[in-house]
Amino acid sequence: MGTSLGTLVFYSDFDDFDTWKHALQAQLPDLEVVHSSAVERLQDVHYAMAWKPPEGFFRQMPNLRLIVNLGAGVDALVARKDLPPDVPITRITDPQMSRMMAGYVLFAVLRHARDIPYFEQAQRRGAWAYRHPRAPDETTVAVLGLGQLGATAAHELQRQGFRTLGWSRSPRQIEGVACFSGMETLDAVLGQADIVVLMLPLTPQTQNLFDRTRLERLRPGAAFVNVARGALVDQAALTALLQSGHIGSATLDVFEREPLPAADPLWGMPHVLITPHLASVAIPSSSARQIAANILRVAAGEPPDNRIDRSRGY
Numbered sequence: 256m257g258t259s260l261g262t263l264v265f266y267s268d269f270d271d272f273d274t275w276k277h278a279l280q281a282q283l284p285d286l287e288v289v290h291s292s293a294v295e296r297l298q299d300v301h302y303a304m305a306w307k308p309p310e311g312f313f314r315q316m317p318n319l320r321l322i323v324n325l326g327a328g329v330d331a332l333v334a335r336k337d338l339p340p341d342v343p344i345t346r347i348t349d350p351q352m353s354r355m356m357a358g359y360v361l362f363a364v365l366r367h368a369r370d371i372p373y374f375e376q377a378q379r380r381g382a383w384a385y386r387h388p389r390a391p392d393e394t395t396v397a398v399l400g401l402g403q404l405g406a407t408a409a410h411e412l413q414r415q416g417f418r419t420l421g422w423s424r425s426p427r428q429i430e431g432v433a434c435f436s437g438m439e440t441l442d443a444v445l446g447q448a449d450i451v452v453l454m455l456p457l458t459p460q461t462q463n464l465f466d467r468t469r470l471e472r473l474r475p476g477a478a479f480v481n482v483a484r485g486a487l488v489d490q491a492a493l494t495a496l497l498q499s500g501h502i503g504s505a506t507l508d509v510f511e512r513e514p515l516p517a518a519d520p521l522w523g524m525p526h527v528l529i530t531p532h533l534a535s536v537a538i539p540s541s542s543a544r545q546i547a548a549n550i551l552r553v554a555a556g557e558p559p560d561n562r563i564d565r566s567r568g569y
């Protein structure tokens with residue numbers, strides 16, 4: 256028998272069920288939180304919180320009222336065929352998640368701006384390879400995507416004194432950041448940047464946006480940071496441009512195929528830093544509050560916050 260709020264079903268291969276259950280029940284003691292492997296009455300399930308559940312997952316629940324994407328990127332979710340058409344989908348946009356992402360981006364940008372890949376390679380040769388540092392305002396960083404995550408990262412970068420450019424679909428204003436919008440401005444933004452940071456969602460418009468021609472618009476020797484999605488980029492072209500030196504170095508958290516296959520040439524490149532898709536994660540203690548608030552809204556017949564626009568894809 257479900258409780259007054261009904262049941263929330265949980266699915267993720269990456270996130271710890273008990274931690275999420277406790278965080279949610281601390282907010283909503285009346286909510287039954289069940290792992291998908293233990294659901295008894297699918298008709299009592301009103302809320303699903305999931306990351307990459309198996310195909311057909313959502314079809315089993317006839318009384319679903321809300322789908323919570325257990326993360327910020329909804330590309331995998333909106334591409335599914337088993338989504339009930341009228342159930343709202345929300346995603347996690349939590350300040351702690353933005354802070355964690357901004358920390359990663361700041362680390363990656365500082366690493367490139369201070370030539371750390373060069374010094375790491377010199378150290379391996381036992382070489383005292385002095386290279387005079389540039390002042391932060393001599394380095395231009397372009398943040399592509401100024402959403403919850405991108406705007407926070409851009410703000411942090413300009414605080415460090417970098418000349419910071421931002422790019423988004425619609426016009427945005429961020430103090431200290433020169434903001435541009437629309438496809439017609441993208442190449443000009445890329446052509447000014449010493450370090451390019453991808454923070455765009457994967458949608459039909461952004462898929463393969465960074466093909467060979469566009470990657471060639473980067474300044475010779477520019478650094479490339481991708482913390483968004485691998486499919487935004489033609490990875491073979493990126494690899495070739497890293498090999499030729501047109502792109503000087505890269506920090507990559509996301510790839511066309513994950514895990515990155517063992518034979519991929521990117522692994523062996525000394526000027527490429529690879530991390531396994533963890534620049535930021537959903538944090539239960541801070542996200543549970545917004546999820547709980549949305550559950551209460553939906554239970555009261557109101558629309559939830561942070562709803563994604565299925566037609567836009569983000």
Ligand code: NDP
Pocket residue numbers: 326327328329348399400401402403404405406422423424425426427437438454455456457458460461482483484508509532533534535536569
């Ligand atoms: P948001 O949806 O809040 O923001 C997306 C931004 O991208 C907005 O500024 C939007 O423009 C812009 N944008 C979207 N489409 C276009 C386009 N066609 N042309 C130009 N700009 C566009 O996303 P978040 O900031 O929350 O997250 C960004 C992405 O980061 C996620 O989609 C996810 O893929 C990735 N991510 C990666 C993680 C990791 O660990 N590596 C962790 C979490 C997220 P506008 O402002 O006009 O809407």
